[in-house]
Amino acid sequence: MREVAPPFIPEVRAMLDALLPGVQAALGPGLVGLYLRGSLALGDFDPVTSDIDFLAVTERPVTGEQFAALAKLHERLATLPNPYAHHLEGSYIDRAALRRFGPDERRHPSMGPDWSFDWGDHGADWVLERWIVRERGVTLLGPDPKTLIEPITPSELRTAVREQLRWWAALPDRPNWLRRRSYQAFAVETMCRAHLTLRTGELPSKPQAVAWALGALPEEWRPLIERSRLWREDETPDPDTLPEVMRFVRWAAETAS
Structure with missing residues (x-):
């Protein structure tokens, strides 16, 4: 091994x-x-x-x-x-x-x-x-x-990320499976990684993407991104925070380039 x-x-x-x-x-x-x-x-x-x-x-x-x-x-x-x-x-x-x-x-x-x-x-x-x-x-x-696996080009990675973002953006406003804070953290981290992959053509780890996003994405999203770091281990249902998470998801999809 x-x-x-x-x-x-x-x-x-x-x-x-x-x-x-x-x-x-x-x-x-x-x-x-x-x-x-x-x-x-x-x-x-x-x-x-x-x-x-x-x-x-x-x-x-x-x-x-x-x-x-x-x-x-x-x-x-x-x-x-x-x-x-x-x-x-x-x-x-x-x-x-x-x-x-x-x-x-x-x-x-x-x-x-x-x-x-x-x-x-x-x-x-x-x-x-x-x-x-x-x-x-x-x-x-x-x-x-x-x-076993043919090379995957940066263009193919970006295309796959855009398809993922379209899937996320099509979710309902309050998907039940995202009620827990840990899952909301997963959603925020995924959006951060998607935007970094679109910029670099490579796939970073989620912590790397979150660290990058705190310095690169608009100021309005930084408090949410910071909170997501604290939510990774938190299984508490929190429907009140879900609308903000979904706004971030839709922003990430709409601004993908």
């Missing part, structure tokens, strides 16, 4: 030590590789708020038998006495679909802290996730991810 990007804490290693052999057993020779993405790859892992984000690459699309084995694996992993047992987020994507992600190949097995293992849609955000795996991903098993 390749060394994981810092910070690397024992609980994360223990979870990976359970995940990797479980995926190998479920997929057998159909497993091409297993990679870390998200904050563990970008170097901004927060032991309190971050998830363990992974990508499993398969030789061919997951079969019904493999899907059933993976479902049992994730049920078992969720019972482990580990703080990250309910903070795994991963997808299983076959080699051909991963190489150049297309609009007709967007349903793949996935799971996360807020949804059970199932077939799930993979939208424009997976252009960004592919970039992270290719350029910064941590290899747990398998070949260099650059051999």
Whole structure:
């Protein structure tokens, strides 16, 4: 196993030590590789708020038998006495679909802290996730991810970000899933990162994007961005702050260039 990007804490290693052999057993020779993405790859892992984000690459699309084995694996992993047992987020994507992600190949097995293992849609955000795996991903098993994923250009990153922003802007004024402050922080951070990616053509970590936004975005949004730093660990429902968050979301979408 390749060394994981810092910070690397024992609980994360223990979870990976359970995940990797479980995926190998479920997929057998159909497993091409297993990679870390998200904050563990970008170097901004927060032991309190971050998830363990992974990508499993398969030789061919997951079969019904493999899907059933993976479902049992994730049920078992969720019972482990580990703080990250309910903070795994991963997808299983076959080699051909991963190489150049297309609009007709967007349903793949996935799971996360807020949804059970199932077939799930993979939208424009997976252009960004592919970039992270290719350029910064941590290899747990398998070949260099650059051999599996075609280069993603700055133009492609910007196009994917604009599509993401259109999705966010189309949300209702008070989406129920954004009532918690932690999720509102996620929305604010995502907007900051979107604007920095549009300017640079690269994908920074969210803390890097927030730090940049505090000095670069209009003054009127800075108090909200500052508060988002405090909300990352706060699960309190706060519908009163949601309208301001959604105004920021729509501003971010309207001013994207």
